[in-house]
Structures are given as structure tokens and as C-alpha cells.
Amino acid sequence: MNILFFGVHYWDGPWFRKQQFAKRLSDRGHKVFYVEESVSIIRRNKSDRNLPFKTTMRKENDNLYIITPSAIFPYPLNYFTRSLYNLKLLNDSKRFFKRLNVSDFHFWFTRPEHGTFLKKINGLKIFDLCDDLPGYSKLAGDEKSYRQQMRFLTRAFKKSDVQIVSAIRIKEKYQSLSSKEVIVIPNGHSINQNSKYDTYIPPELSEIKKPIIGFIGTLFQFTDDTLLEYIVSHRPQYNFVFVGGVEDSFPIEKIKKYSNVYLLGKRPQNEIGSYIRAFDVCLNTFKIHDVNDSVNPVKVFEYVANKRHVISTMMYSLMKEKIADHITFAKNYDEFLVKLDKSLEKDKANNVPDELIKEYHWDNLFESLIKKLKNVHNLEF
Known part of the structure; x- marks a missing residue:
């Protein structure tokens, strides 16, 4: 299957669960298109790989492609501009798909604000929430940001087909936003036992x-x-x-x-x-x-x-x-x-x-996720 994976972190930066899961999906034979972070064109450094107004893609191997979004102005800070930017990313990705004769794909996303175009996705929509982003905004005393994050989060939970979280407390706080059972897969490590x-x-x-x-x-x-x-x-x-x-x-x-x-x-x-x-x-x-x-x-x-x-x-x-x-x-x-x-x-x-x-190695956590997708949602990956 083909998977458009909005991972945020740069592929060759420090690795977190996003890169760990994306790599293992590609290792299982799925064609993964991993989308990296973007930056504001105003704050862009010369060393940043995000080119002004130009989204690029590179091939890591036959099953893994890395999409680097363009640097943009202004950087999307509200629901409207974020929605427009997401559509731009989706259309940029589809242009790359067309070159590779990819038509159908599933969407795996890792931040609530990625979910503004879910109605336009025909495939499965899988949401993996790694952080309590509304909670961070509330803690910082930013009520406007909190309301905006909750709007993003509510939409992501209600409109996605599968919801995964990295901590039991996140499930306890937001399970009520979904009619489906939220899957908990904690973070882990990639330490070689030897x-x-x-x-x-x-x-x-x-x-x-x-x-x-x-x-x-x-x-x-x-x-x-x-x-x-x-x-x-x-x-x-x-x-x-x-x-x-x-x-x-x-x-x-x-x-x-x-x-x-x-x-x-x-x-x-x-x-x-x-x-x-x-x-x-x-x-x-x-x-x-x-x-x-x-x-x-x-x-x-x-x-x-x-x-x-x-x-x-x-x-x-x-x-x-x-x-x-x-x-x-x-x-x-x-x-x-x-x-x-x-x-x-x-x-x-x-x-x-x-x-x-x-048990906490990323290999085993990923296999646990695959089993839960099968048992809870009857999905084969």
C-alpha cells in the first residue's frame, strides 16, 4: 500500500517515533512518502533544506521517499492559513505521486493541525498523537492557542479512522472525542541489545x-x-x-x-x-x-x-x-x-x-501496533 506520512521531524535529524514507524512501514514493503517539517521563509537559515516556495522529494530507497516542504510566508498560525498550507502540501505530494503512477494512498499524520483536509482523503486516515499539544498551550496560559489546538484535535479524532497515542493519560483525556477505541503505544528505544x-x-x-x-x-x-x-x-x-x-x-x-x-x-x-x-x-x-x-x-x-x-x-x-x-x-x-x-x-x-x-524496543512496539490494528480495527498492515 501507499502511505502519505506527515512526520514533521526531519528524516536525518534525531529520531523519534515518527521516523521509527515510517521506516518500519517501508520495511514491510509499503511505499512510504514521509513529509518533513517546514519553516517560515522569514526565519529560514541558509543551511535549511526547505527551499523558498518549492517543495522537493528525494528517494531513500524503493519504498521510502522524503518530501521536504517549501519555506513559506506567512507561516500558518491560524486555522484558515493552516488549512490552506495543508492543501498545498497535499497537492504538492499528489504531483510527486503522479510521476510515480501512485493514485490511491492512506494518510498517517502525527499532529492535530495536519487533519484539516481529511474529507479529501479516500484511503485510511491514521492519527498518531505523540504530545498533548492543547495541554501545552493551556499550561502556557495561551487561551487562544488552546482553543485553536482543541479545534484541530477534535477534528483529527472525529474524522480519522484510527487513533493512536503515546501515553495512557492522553487516552484518558481525549478518548471521549472518538467513537473508536484509542490505541496506546508508548515511546521506546532502538538500543541494540549487544x-x-x-x-x-x-x-x-x-x-x-x-x-x-x-x-x-x-x-x-x-x-x-x-x-x-x-x-x-x-x-x-x-x-x-x-x-x-x-x-x-x-x-x-x-x-x-x-x-x-x-x-x-x-x-x-x-x-x-x-x-x-x-x-x-x-x-x-x-x-x-x-x-x-x-x-x-x-x-x-x-x-x-x-x-x-x-x-x-x-x-x-x-x-x-x-x-x-x-x-x-x-x-x-x-x-x-x-x-x-x-x-x-x-x-x-x-x-x-x-x-x-x-518489549520496549521500537521493533516490538511496532509489531504490537500492527497486532492492535488487526485486533481492534481489523486492519492489515
């Missing part, structure tokens, strides 16, 4: 004194900066290493000023495992709020798959997962610090069973 025993240590880490407390991923507005400063300042004998980007919304100066903080920046995806394995303890420091309960952070599954001890703030959906038995959760800052200390007294390796690690 590679977790690799003893290679990145040279820049070998120069940092133990113990090393590590954080993988982007520091952004929903990362608890106050918690990070609290533990960094109260444990000067520990070194804290951050691997990943920093968004403007995160007050990096709050932790950057400490001599026991190392900001290494982004690293290639295939090297992340080596950094995690060099950490003595790993951190998951989301701010505690309602949206936090709807998140299953990919980083946590990567930590545990590499058999590291993990200290996390309280996260409802994550605590509902089987893997939660191998994560240490803290209710407040003082408890976080105490549990961090105790984790360093344990053996470095987390004793999580290999079978449980395999």
Missing part, C-alpha cells in the same frame, strides 16, 4: 571526574531549571553532563555558572548510547504539572535500555508503564537529591531484565 555492553567512553567524558550525572536531550521550557540548579548547587562533588541542544525558553545561565556543569551540545544519534553508558546516574527532570502526566520521554527508555539508574520527577503515564519498576521517582527537590545519593551507592548497572528491554 551494544549496551560496549565499554567505549567518549574522550571528552574520560576527562571528567566521577561520578557523572547525565542528561540526554533538549533543555526547554518544560525542563525544571530550578530543580537542576538545586541539585547542581547542593552536590558540587558530582559532575553534571548535558548532551543535547538548549532552547531559548530555557534559562541556561542558571546552571551554566557552576563549575561542575558540562554542556556538551548535540551529538550524533549513533553516539548517544556511549554517553549514556558512561553516566553513573541519568536524569529526567520534567516540571511537575498536568501536561507532564501525558509524556513518556524517549530519553528514559534509552537510559533504562542501557541499564543505567534513572532519577525522575513524578510522571503519571510513565509510572503506569512496566518499565517504571526500574525508574526511581521523586516527589520533591529534597527527595530527588536523597534518591540521587542513594542511586550512586548501588551497582552502576540497573538490573532491568533483558526481556523487558526488548
